[in-house]
Amino acid sequence: MKIAIGNDHAGTDYKMSVVEFLEEQGHEVQNVGTDLSDSVDYPDFVHPVAEAVSSGQADFGVLICGSGNGVSMTANKHQKIRAALCWTAEIAQLAREHNDANIISIPARFTSQPQAINIVNTFLNTPFEGGRHQRRVDKIACQ
Template sequence: MKIAIGNDHAGTDYKNAIVSYLESEGHTVSNFGTNTNDSVDYPDFVHPVAQAVSDGDVDMGIIICGSGNGASMTANKHQKVRSALCWTKEISALAREHNNANILSIPARFTSQPQAIDMVKTFIETPFEGGRHQRRVDKIACA
């Protein structure tokens, strides 16, 4: 699977751990995040992830910032993107099953790295249920 990842300064260590995990599982990762802990503006690193998902260049995206909120709001401005802010693997599963989320937003300041990796694993392994959920997903986009 092709996965894009992006992060701000709050998520650098998380990104590195997640990339190691994904690559060990055989996934191809496009890194759009910062590689330092120096303060940066999260949209600069989230927009490329969301664009790659929107364009179909990757299968899914992962974005990481302090709260996960700013990153998710930014990603959701892109067409064909359904970014879900998750803080447990159960929410990550529901985001995929019911909302067909294609970007996982992780709040680095409110989850541990093991929790984040569990969420990533769950997110990429959980299929969309379709059915009644498809009708709802079809109503999300405004354009």
């Protein structure tokens, strides 16, 4: 799979761990996040991830910031994006199964790095259930 990943300064260390994990799993990773700990504006890194996923250049996206909220809000401004803020593997599983989320947002200040990797792994390996959930997902996008 092709995975686009972006982060702000609060998520740099987490991003490095997640990228290493994804590459070990054989995924192609497009890193558009900062590699530094200097303060940056997260939308500058979110928009390229959301555009890659919405255009089909990436299968999924991973966003990491301090709370996960800002990156999720920004990504969800894009058409075809369903970004889910996930702080446990169970929430990531439900985001995929029930909401067909295509971007995961991880709060670095509220999870450990091993938890973040588990959350990403669960997210990428959980299929969308479809069925009754498809009807609801179809109603998310504004026409």
